[in-house]
Amino acid sequence: MSEKRLAGSTVAILMESDFVEPEIHYYQRRFTEEGARVEFLTRLWGQESITFHGHEYGNPFTVSGDLEAVDDDKLDGYDMFIVPSGIVSDRLRYTDDVNQLAPAVQLLRRAFERPNLLKGIICHGLWLAAPIPEVVRGRRLTCHNNLVGDARNMGAIYTDQDVVVDGDLVTGRSFNHCHEFARMMIDLVAAARAPRARQLVAAGAGAAGATMGALPEIAGNGSNGHGNGNGNGNGATAVISGLVAPPANGNGRAAAALEPVAPPRPPGYQPDFTFSDLVAGYITGYDPASDTIDLKTNEGKAIQARLTSTTSAEFLRNLGEPYVDATGHLDELLKPGGYLFAYGIYYPENGAYTFEAKRLVFLGRQADEYNFERPDWWVRQLSALAKFYRKAQFGEGAPIDYTNYRTALRLGGEKTSGLKGVQETDTISRLVYGMASAYMLTGDEDFLDVAEQGTAYLRDHMRFVDRDEDVVYWYHGIEVRDGTEHKLFTSEFGDDYDAIPMYEQIYALAGPIQLWRLTGDPKILDDAEGTLRLFRKFYHDPEQGGWYSHIDPILLSPHHESLGPNRSRKNWNSVGDHAPAYLTNLYLGTGDPRHAEMLEETFDLIVGHFPQEGSPFVQERFHADWSADRSWNWQQDRAVVGHNLKIAWNLMRMMAVRPKDRYRQLAVDIGRKMPQVGADPQRGGWYDVVEQHLQEGQEVHRFVWHDRKAWWQQEQAILAYQILAGHTGDAEFRRRARESAAFYNSFFLDHDEGGVYFNVLANGLPYLLGNERSKGSHSMSMYHGAELCFLATVYERLLLDDEPLTLHFRPNPDGFADRVLRVAPDALPPGRVRLDWVEIDGQPYQDFDATALTVKLPDSKTALRVRAHLSPIGN
């Protein structure tokens, strides 16, 4: 016997003749079994009740619930609203006055006006929504196969699954799936009811502003007085009383709701089987006699590892470096203070675990040595990445031909076969970013060629110059086949379907602007200015500040109804991603105060609206008026760990442009809080997406889909903690930067195929299924991996290690209108770095400003080769 998860809730189900008997009888029993009250509603035509007959067997079923008598209070009291299969919906949409919506349709529309009420539509039930297509337009759903065309005509995104969830709407394919459909509805309502107690606890304790998402508010919204989950379930809870708090009696229910209660805790169950796992830690002791290593994890927990006769050890190696064995040197290497990763097996025995290590990774040869802090580590890694993508896209040493470019790359860099393929604007732009960055650090002109030709290709194939509005925008991409191209105007990604998302326009600039810093090509700047005008004219909200996340493709409006859940919304990407993607670099290259102002607007909005009471994470999605949007698609009330770190990193960059105390405060605050909620204390590394809020009884923020670790979020952590340490000198930040870089370099580099892995499991093993196996997707390409190498070099050398850095530039003859080359590789704190010497075409050159980090270029008929040597100014 299980707990009654819907105790005290009410399920409304529409009814008419020609219902499907097994389905209706199933709901009647299944929801009741979970403790819900099931209410059948129909149009009674002035009668007390009507007896309908089923579609298959003609079974009678009497209904007395009047759908025309459902007022707002009554509707608010429902937890679920179901439109079932059969001919029910067709009968209910009958209207005697063709200019009026049928009463059942009106009721359905009112149900859709309540995001806290879970709607369920199954099979032919979708017919009932036909007169009010706006309730499903732009939303994912499923329905009977016969209605697929109807669904599309209604503007819905038909999804070929048995059950589909889209926010507050659950749909099912046919009555044959009524059990899966019902289970999904039950799970969602039960999950949403869980926070009720907690919300009331908060209210009772006088804490303001309960911050629950739309669905979790379902339970809290009710004026119907249902219990907190323990209430009606006395019998059920009694059975497992050993595991939970004693069952509440009638009075206790209210008490439990108002007082903070200790979370129920199962007795300490520990796995009693062997399992393998990873430990990251500092060596505190080593006993050769017993082959035992004592370790202290990142969070200071003691762990003992045994060595076995088959334990192997290796040194951390970079991309392109051979395996270096360390097994024969353990005595010298296992010195206190050294940091290592131990992968091994846990044996449950003698009331505890024995952990036997099978593979050790040493980060360096001595306690304080980290291979990734060698001055050339990240530069070599960037060069290896650039060569990997060069070879994958165009062949090794072959001519660079972007007609052969493909967004989709397999694990080893191969393209999927066939002439047909997609070229996405943003993956080309990201490749350009990586190649331009690789040129800046290495001076390898092949990389520069790839970047220049990619930028020209974007201009020729992906650009839409709008003469009427005097703006530029970028196609999502093109599909190429037999030499012809099919423009993909609006996004092809589910989050952004049929819209022009700000995110894609922002990233279209990432590569070209990084290249522009090298060449000064005026064509790039013209396009960037045109795109910025697009942002100002169509995405910007002049009244309430910030930028909308999507505009529609015809009228370019952020408020068009076709945008569905993306209508009139703002999010982290549309507000904040300007800075890392292109705007900081554009400002560095131009010194134009307009760009500093836009950066300032961005960061003022972030510190003003993103931090929230009651969660350690920032809020990432908003309505136009900056109220939090906690119901959007997959994000709901969830946090992306890497976005928090990205905000900390970029706030610190901004400290070098227009510093403000509140920028630093928020960055430091995030830097202090994130390890407890976003990092893995045992194995190192950073997690992906977690729930913003703890539910009652929880001590750990729940993972939304999995506990894997994505490469780009490791990048955000490394850069955030490096720059925090560089600005503040704080040793804890330095340690976090090292621990993050240690995990990334130990587990994300693909030594077999080249490039970096998209995702690894919590224990560091690569996760190689589906999209996460690819090396070229819109997020992979050559962006985050390259950005990390580029900026980690800058921060490590100039801000942390007091090492110089030589950069390469290639100004065009018509590059940089004022003939001033700005060589600062990133926003660096004033007074920390000087320009030591400059060389042009191999000759020493004197006309430069050592503190402003600028070079006054000579006039020239050919492109110049400029080398600029930067040195940290000693403390």
Added chain:
Amino acid sequence: MAFKAKMRIEGSTATVRLEGELDGRSAPELNELVVRAADQRVERLVLLLEDLSYMSSAGIRSLVFAHQKMPEETEILLVGTRPDVAETIRLTGFDRSIVMRETLEA
């Protein structure tokens, strides 16, 4: 000059004759026609532009968007495009996805 658009669907070809100025206000009208053609899953969309004196970016956007929604083998043919209009189209890069001809027979 007022915008006029007339569509004829014969077999798998939709032919739309456009007259006057296709600006931001009239673009939704063209959009509707093209969406209708897309719904009929035509294989060929012919736009007769001899009498179209102006085409706004909004007009091109509705064409590009409709093209994205059509099966990828759908051909779009622009007939009698005036030089000005052709230049507007070229600036949007859409010329790479369509065929432009002087006359329908060519």
